[in-house]
Every structure is written in structure tokens, then in C-alpha cells.
Amino acid sequence: xxxxxxxxxxxxxxxxxxxxxxxxxxxxxxxxxxxxxxxxxxxxxxxxxxxxxxxxxxxxxxxxxxxxxxxxxxxxxxxxxxxxxxxxxxxxxxxxxxxxxxxxxxxxxxxxxxxx
Amino acid sequence: xxxxxxxxxxxxxxxxxxxxxxxxxxxxxxxxxxxxxxxxxxxxxxxxxxxxxxxxxxxxxxxxxxxxxxxxxxxxxxxxxxxxxxxxxxxxxxxxxxxxxxxxxxxxxxxxxxx
Numbered sequence: 001x002x003x004x005x006x007x008x009x010x011x012x013x014x015x016x017x018x019x020x021x022x023x024x025x026x027x028x029x030x031x032x033x034x035x036x037x038x039x040x041x042x043x044x045x046x047x048x049x050x051x052x053x054x055x056x057x058x059x060x061x062x063x064x065x066x067x068x069x070x071x072x073x074x075x076x077x078x079x080x081x082x083x084x085x086x087x088x089x090x091x092x093x094x095x096x097x098x099x100x101x102x103x104x105x106x107x108x109x110x111x112x113x114x115x116x
Numbered sequence: 117x118x119x120x121x122x123x124x125x126x127x128x129x130x131x132x133x134x135x136x137x138x139x140x141x142x143x144x145x146x147x148x149x150x151x152x153x154x155x156x157x158x159x160x161x162x163x164x165x166x167x168x169x170x171x172x173x174x175x176x177x178x179x180x181x182x183x184x185x186x187x188x189x190x191x192x193x194x195x196x197x198x199x200x201x202x203x204x205x206x207x208x209x210x211x212x213x214x215x216x217x218x219x220x221x222x223x224x225x226x227x228x229x230x231x
Contacts, residue, residue: 004159035221042120042205042221043160056218091159104150105219107159 004029004094004108005074012114013082021077021111025094032075033093033105034067043091049075082115089113119143120208122222130230135193137225139206142187146208150219151180151191154203163204164191196229203227 005024013019025032030051035043045059049069060067064082069075079086089112093105121140129135137151147168152160166173166180166189173180179192193200206222 033218035219040223042122042223043207043219044221045218048218058218093159104162104165106162107152109157109159 004092004106006090006092006108006111008111009109010112010114012116014116015083016081019079019082019086019113019115021079021090021092021113023075023077023092023094023108025075025092026096026106029094029096029106031095031097032069033095034075034077035091035093035107037089037091037110039088046077079113082113084115087113087115118223119146120206120220120222122204122206122225124225125223126226126228128228128230129196131198132195135191135196135200135227135229137191137193137204137206137227139189139191139222140187141189141208143208143210143220144187145210146220148209149180149182149189150207150209151178152205152207152221153200154205154224160205193227196227198229198231201227201229 007022032049034046037043047060047067048056052071064080066078089110091107091110093107119142150165151163153163154160164175164178164180166182171182182189203224203226205224207219209219
């Protein structure tokens with residue numbers, strides 16, 4: 001049962017370091033989404049990517065955050081110069097086509113980032 | 117600006133009884149609503165959805181009701197089982213973005229079903 005795979009599950013970084021979060025979508029899925037959950041809050045949309053393209057990054061902070069989904073390999077969410085406020089659970093989701101009525105998102109188990 | 121609100125942080129019900137989880141929204145452009153269930157240390161799992169052209173959708177023990185005039189939806193679980201204990205998130209997508217996966221989530225309601 002190859003669901004959405006995220007690694008690492010837990011990541012600890014000191015302030016100022018870089019964090020790289022990886023996501024392999026479900027087999028056959030070419031649409032990837034990143035969401036962030038801050039403590040005691042719901043999930044917040046960050047970015048939507050298809051292979052080699054960023055479709056919607058309206059939820060991404062303007063600085064320090066970037067995402068890619070290369071032709072080969074997993075999708076990467078990269079956070080440069082992390083700060084304590086970046087501590088959160090980051091979830092990746094995928095769908096075989098643009099998510100919609102008959103194509104709900106399938107989420108991975110998340111990466112819990114802790115910035116010390 | 118919380119466009120999707122789940123005003124009850126927690127709910128406790130007895131096994132076998134009905135669980136009713138509520139969700140309110142403010143954006144009249146939302147046309148697709150979903151419920152996700154989340155266990156600790158896991159990702160959200162899709163449960164059930166409803167389009168704005170319907171007012172009810174049923175799947176086994178789970179039924180979602182949509183009241184567009186009140187901008188309110190609810191999830192009914194009957195009968196409730198201890199395995200239903202989890203955090204439930206309501207989510208919505210906006211007309212035009214319903215095929216982009218850009219969901220707006222509520223804060224979640226923690227359901228505890230007591231044996």
C-alpha cells in the first residue's frame with residue numbers, strides 16, 4: 001500500500017539552518033500539495049505543484065520558503081534560515097489529477113519540524 | 117480571517133450514540149466541502165464530501181448535511197464507535213479552485229467516543 005511518503009518524520013533544526021522536507025506522491029499521482037499545521041490550528045495551504053511546474057504558491061511565505069517537484073524524484077519543500085515560528089507539522093498530499101469532487105487529496109503522515 | 121470555523125474544540129459521546137460535528141463558513145464562493153479525520157501522528161484521511169448543489173450525502177455511518185443559507189454543514193456519525201475517536205477537520209474549496217486542491221480547513225474538533 002504505497003501511500004504518500006514523507007521523510008523525515010521528525011526534523012530538528014537550529015535557528016538559521018536549512019530544512020528540507022521530502023514527499024513522494026502515491027503511484028500514478030502527478031499533483032502534489034503542501035500544507036502546514038501550526039499548533040492548535042487547522043491545516044493551511046502552502047503550494048500546489050505538478051511535475052516541474054508550480055501551479056499555485058499563494059500560501060507560501062514570500063521569503064525563505066521554496067518548493068519544487070522535479071521530473072524525477074520527490075517533491076521538496078525547502079525552508080532556509082529557519083526560525084522558531086517555522087516549527088509545525090508539514091503535510092504533503094497528492095492526487096491523480098487536479099483535486100476535485102471525485103479526486104480528494106491523499107495526505108502523507110507529515111514531517112514534524114522543530115526549530116530550537 | 118477564519119473562513120471555516122469549527123467552534124467546538126472537543127466532543128464526547130457514548131458508544132452507539134450519534135456524534136454531530138458542526139462547521140460554519142463565511143465565504144459564499146465555497147462550492148465543495150469535505151470532512152477529514154486525523155489520528156495522532158498521522159496525516160488527515162478523507163472521510164466524505166458534498167457539493168454545494170446537494171444538501172445531503174451519506175456513506176455508511178457517515179452523513180454530511182449542508183445548509184447553504186445558514187452557511188453551515190454538519191457531520192453525523194451513527195452509531196459512534198470507539199475507533200471513531202480522532203480529530204475531525206471540516207474543509208472547503210472555492211469556486212474556481214475546486215480542482216486545485218486549495219482547501220481551507222477549520223481548526224478541528226476532537227471527538228472522543230467512550231465505550
